[in-house]
Amino acid sequence: MANTYAALYYHIIFSTKNRENLISPDLESRIWAYLGGIARDNDFKAIAIGGTANHVHLLVSSPPNLAVSKAVQLMKGGSSAWIKDAFPEIAGIGHFAWQDGYASFSVSQSQLGEVEKYIAGQREHHRTKTFEEEYQAFLAKHEIAADEKYLWG
Numbered sequence: 001m002a003n004t005y006a007a008l009y010y011h012i013i014f015s016t017k018n019r020e021n022l023i024s025p026d027l028e029s030r031i032w033a034y035l036g037g038i039a040r041d042n043d044f045k046a047i048a049i050g051g052t053a054n055h056v057h058l059l060v061s062s063p064p065n066l067a068v069s070k071a072v073q074l075m076k077g078g079s080s081a082w083i084k085d086a087f088p089e090i091a092g093i094g095h096f097a098w099q100d101g102y103a104s105f106s107v108s109q110s111q112l113g114e115v116e117k118y119i120a121g122q123r124e125h126h127r128t129k130t131f132e133e134e135y136q137a138f139l140a141k142h143e144i145a146a147d148e149k150y151l152w153g
Contacts (some may be wrong), residue, residue, distance in 0.1 A: 006064040011115050012072055013057050014102035016088070020130055021053035022090050031083065032056075038078045044071055047112065050119040055131045057119045059107065068104050076102075103135065105142055147151065 016022050032049040035058065039046040044066055048059040062071055076098045085137050090096045093147060107115050118125070125134070139146050 004064055007109060008062045009065060009107040009109070009112060010060050010068050010071070010073075011057065011105045011107050012060060012068070012102055012117075013055065013135065014076065015055035015073070015099045015106075015135075016053075017095070017097040017099055017132060019054045019099070022096055023051070023053050023056075025053075027087060027090075030086075031079065035075055035079050036080055038075050039071075042071070042074050043064070048116040048119040050122045052122055052126050052131070055135075057122065058116050059112070059119055071078060072102050075100065103138055103144075105138065 028051070032051075035056070036046040037047050039058075039060055043063055045061040045062060046058060049056065051057050058075065060071060062068060079100055080096060083090060087096075129137075136146075136151075
């Protein structure tokens with residue numbers, strides 16, 4: 001076969017370091033747009049980006065030659081450096097960083113709309129559920145065992 005064809009979609013979740021509330025509502029749209037730009041510049045596509053003050057959800061489409069771990073590294077590293085530079089008021093708090101780890105889940109074509117809706121509804125969703133509860137629910141739903149002592153490090 002001469003060509004490679006793939007439809008690879010991932011729902012990626014990561015938080016600010018120590019789940020600090022560092023992303024104010026007035027900065028969200030700029031940070032989400034910047035994350036989308038990183039995706040575009042690296043030949044993958046951000047379909048939906050959203051979150052709250054302490055975490056972000058991304059629905060991305062990735063080419064087959066880009067590992068999800070590399071996509072996350074590009075997103076987190078590039079955005080962290082930019083946030084520190086563009087928003088000194090956040091950096092002035094002493095730091096801005098994303099958590100070391102992340103969660104990534106494959107998404108089928110038939111579920112893209114549902115995941116997009118879920119990401120768009122983050123503010124409403126987190127009126128009744130904390131990020132920690134949401135994260136643990138995703139891990140449980142996907143039958144991923146996580147050691148509590150490493151989960152939030």
